[in-house]
Amino acid sequence: xxxxxKFSKHDLDMIVQRLSLVxxxxxxxxxxRRGNDYWGCCPFHGEKTPSFHVREDKKYYHCFGCGAHGNIxxxxxxxxxxxFPEVVEYLADLAGIKLETVNFNPAQQKAYDDSIKALDLxxxxxxxxxxxxxxxxxxxxxxxxxxxxxxxxxxxxxxxxWNDLKNSLTQQGISQNILIDNGLVVPSDKGGYDRFxxxxxxxxxxxxxxxIAFGGRVIEKEEPKYLxxxxxxxxxxxxxxxxxxxxxxxxxxxxxxxxxxxxxxxIGLYNSxxxxxxxxxxxxxxxxxxxxLWKYQSSPIICLDGDTAGQTAAFRAAKRALGILQPGRTxxxxxxxxxEDPDSYVKKHGKEAFLQxxxxxxxxxxxxxxxxxxxxxxxxxxxxxxxxxEINELTSLIQNExxxxxYKTALRENLWNYGRGIDKNQQIAMKNRTRLGTKSxxxxxxxxxNHEENLLLALTLxxxxxxxxxxxxxxxxxxxxxxxxxxxKAILDFLDNTNLDNQExxxxxxxxxxxxxxxxxxxxxxxxxxxxxxxxxAQGVAKYWxxxxxxxQTQQKSSKKTDQVLAQFLQMANTDK
Ligand SMILES: [Zn+2]
Numbered sequence: 001x002x003x004x005x006k007f008s009k010h011d012l013d014m015i016v017q018r019l020s021l022v023x024x025x026x027x028x029x030x031x032x033r034r035g036n037d038y039w040g041c042c043p044f045h046g047e048k049t050p051s052f053h054v055r056e057d058k059k060y061y062h063c064f065g066c067g068a069h070g071n072i073x074x075x076x077x078x079x080x081x082x083x084f085p086e087v088v089e090y091l092a093d094l095a096g097i098k099l100e101t102v103n104f105n106p107a108q109q110k111a112y113d114d115s116i117k118a119l120d121l122x123x124x125x126x127x128x129x130x131x132x133x134x135x136x137x138x139x140x141x142x143x144x145x146x147x148x149x150x151x152x153x154x155x156x157x158x159x160x161x162w163n164d165l166k167n168s169l170t171q172q173g174i175s176q177n178i179l180i181d182n183g184l185v186v187p188s189d190k191g192g193y194d195r196f197x198x199x200x201x202x203x204x205x206x207x208x209x210x211x212i213a214f215g216g217r218v219i220e221k222e223e224p225k226y227l228x229x230x231x232x233x234x235x236x237x238x239x240x241x242x243x244x245x246x247x248x249x250x251x252x253x254x255x256x257x258x259x260x261x262x263x264x265x266x267i268g269l270y271n272s273x274x275x276x277x278x279x280x281x282x283x284x285x286x287x288x289x290x291x292x293l294w295k296y297q298s299s300p301i302i303c304l305d306g307d308t309a310g311q312t313a314a315f316r317a318a319k320r321a322l323g324i325l326q327p328g329r330t331x332x333x334x335x336x337x338x339x340e341d342p343d344s345y346v347k348k349h350g351k352e353a354f355l356q357x358x359x360x361x362x363x364x365x366x367x368x369x370x371x372x373x374x375x376x377x378x379x380x381x382x383x384x385x386x387x388x389x390e391i392n393e394l395t396s397l398i399q400n401e402x403x404x405x406x407y408k409t410a411l412r413e414n415l416w417n418y419g420r421g422i423d424k425n426q427q428i429a430m431k432n433r434t435r436l437g438t439k440s441x442x443x444x445x446x447x448x449x450n451h452e453e454n455l456l457l458a459l460t461l462x463x464x465x466x467x468x469x470x471x472x473x474x475x476x477x478x479x480x481x482x483x484x485x486x487x488x489k490a491i492l493d494f495l496d497n498t499n500l501d502n503q504e505x506x507x508x509x510x511x512x513x514x515x516x517x518x519x520x521x522x523x524x525x526x527x528x529x530x531x532x533x534x535x536x537x538a539q540g541v542a543k544y545w546x547x548x549x550x551x552x553q554t555q556q557k558s559s560k561k562t563d564q565v566l567a568q569f570l571q572m573a574n575t576d577k
Contacts, residue, residue, distance in 0.1 A: 007088055009112055010233060011099055012073075015088070017207050018095040018239060018288070020295040021072050022056045028079050033510050036252050044068035044078070056295055057248050059207075115182050115234055118174045119203075119211040122184055125168055126156025126201040126214075133157050136200060139219050143264070144347050149271040152246065153202065158216060160198035183213065183229040196227065202263045204228075204235070204281065205245050212240070215263055215282065226262075228282045238286040241278040241293060242266055248296055250275035255516065257293055257300035258358070259285055260342045265303070268343030272351045277342065285317050287324050290331070298329050298513050301361055306338045315371040318364045322397040325364075327486065328513030332361040365410050365482050368394055378418050387415060402489070410482040417480070452555070453477075455532060456548045457484050458525035459541060460491060461518055464505050466541040471495050473549050483517055490514050 022031060022038050031038040031054060042052035045066040052063040062069045070078075076087045092099050130136050130150075136157040140150055158165065166185050170176060176192060179185035185192040199216030206212050213229035229235055243266035244251075251257045258277040260266055269277045280289055285302070293300050302317055304310035314333050321331050334357060336345060346354045362370075372390045376383040391411045398404035460467050460474065467474070475492055479485045494508050509515040529536075536544045 006105075006109075007085075007099065008108060011092065011097065012088070013206065013208070014097050014236075014239070015091045015095050016059055016072060018097065018292070019072060019091060020056065021059055021061070021075075022054050022295070024072055024094075025054050025061055025075055028075075030511075032507060033515075036249075042066060042068060057252060111178065111181070112233075114174060114178045115232075116210055118169060118178050118182055118184065119213070119234070121169055121172055121174065122165060122214070123154055123156060123201075123203045123211045125165060126158055126203075127154060128156075129159055129164070130155065130157035130201075133159075136219060139200065143268070143343075145267065145271050149267060152270070153267055154211075155267075156201040156203070158194065158196035158199045158201050162193040162197065165194045165196070166192060182232050182234065195229075198222075199227065202242070202267075204240065204242055206234075206240065207245050207248075209245050213281075215242070217264070226282060236288075237281045237283060238288040239292060240281060241289050242281055243270070243278045244292070244296075246270070247275045247278060251278075251296045255297060257297035258342070259293070259300050259302045261303070261305075262341065262343070265342040269346055269351075269354070272346045272354075274346065274351050274354065284313060285320065287320055290321060291324060294326075294329050299332055299516060301332045301334050301358055303342050304333055304335050305341065306335050310335065311371070314367050318367045318371075319394065319397065321364060322394065323399055325398055325400055325403050326513075327400065327402060328517065331364055333363075333367055334358050334361045363482065365407055365414075368407075369411060369414050373418075378415075384415065388412070391415070406482050406485050410480070410485070413480055451528065452548055452552050453479055453481070453484065454525045455528050456545065456552060457487060458522055458529050459536070459545050459548070461487070461522055462529065463541045464491075467545050470542075470545065470549070473546070477549070477552055483521060487514065487517060487521060 025031065025040075026038070029040040029043050029052065031040040032050075033039075036055075036057070038054045038056075039050040040052055040054075041047050041050050042063040042065055044052075044063060045068070047065055051065040052061065052068070054061045060069060060071055061075060072091065073084070073087055076091055077084065080087065080090065082090070089099065130140075140155060145155075166176070166179060169179060169184070176185065180187050180192060184195060186195050196214060196216040198220075199218055202215040202217070203211045204213040204215060213232070213235035215229075216227045218225055228237075231237055242263050247266075247270070254276050256276045258269070258274075260269070260277050260279050263279055266277045266279045269275075278293065280286065290300075302314065304314050317331065318333075336342065336357075340348075342354065345357070372387050372394070376387060378384060378387070391408065395404050395408040395411065398407060456477065457479070471492065474488065477488070479488055490509060490512060491505075494505060506515060506518075509518050532544075539547070
């Protein structure tokens, strides 16, 4: 017994929370998503049809064939072998956790248990105080929250007192040190005082629904408006998200996730039936939080204020995401109307209106582009050089090579396209002096390319069987949209291995986490497809596709020439200096 290495519950919890069970098992077992679960052939007993499945939300795997069942530690022990401590050390390393307590002793175990108990008792005290205090309770009810929502999130109230919590918890046998260690009491000469006073209290919970910290919001106009627990052994701000434990099932089921700024936004959206929002804990979203959320949804939407602070926040989040982007895992952004936050908006206009707003989002590349061209004059070679430099610097942050290449191409093409736009306008201006009426056709040239590009990709996705013979032709097209490029590459990769079959293709996309992207692209091209439906039917899909391909090729060749002219022009401009 004396020699047995013990780990702290907290360290083990952190491993389970930070690592994705689906990703980890997926390294050994070929998993396919079906509904909310991932299925594959059981590695514990030989089988040809999958009866083994992994539940990310419940953190276990289970086999209906042989009854194999366990968590990430058991799976790692089975696949890697070794002793339990070796497995823990391996997984901790994978999760980027430094095991502080390899020789966890009974005193540490007691401190951990006492901490969990102290935080739980605090939450209960705050809830009791809320019900005894009509002003505080009315504050929440007047904001439209139902009793049910208040209870679900365990909202409470801290009295305007220096020692209400301290006295109550010490009477229940919790030591003052535990209260201080968990940020509930602030140490002072006189022994310490309650950190949270006269505030609405929001318990912050881990994935096991245990309270690990609190956020407190003032009722009256005091500062700071929000006060959070300090970081403690149990509470690491960078690896938790407010609301994730309550909303994780809906996030997975609805395949939708919103990242909002405040706790009240998460709760307000929940209150109106939208149970898919989470909030960072008083800071901008961190890499750890993104990795955590991606375990549940691959393309979360960050809700931003419409002001410049919102724009800056978006750029920061986009930059932070660059280093950890994976194919099929991304971020999108939506902007709230002026003066509104998600909570106020959904209260006024309801859930459907909010979802409608969420239909128009923009991507990371769009966000980066907007920010690097801000305040710059794209007509000058100097500014264009600065922008190109920034493109290189930003894309060098991307670890994944495929994505780095795609982003670089997309952003550089933006730069070129912009140059072409100016070039074109000048041509138009010249021509207009002699011949009116050609202007609109020229201006819409770029939009037309996008139209044809969208149509070509949508047809490919919609009727994969019919374009089987066009593999090489598809490879020739240079798509302008990053997401289109990603799908193009996926289709070509798929064709390398097998013949294109609609069902298999979908399974394949699901495996490389691109199925949502396909659905989204098809949805955005719905009206274009509909508009062309008659022609497509008249010509047949394959014939129509080929014609479209020819048009796109011609357009791309002519724009390539423009690029060369522009490049020469820029070179001349540079040597002038
Ligand atoms: Zn089995």
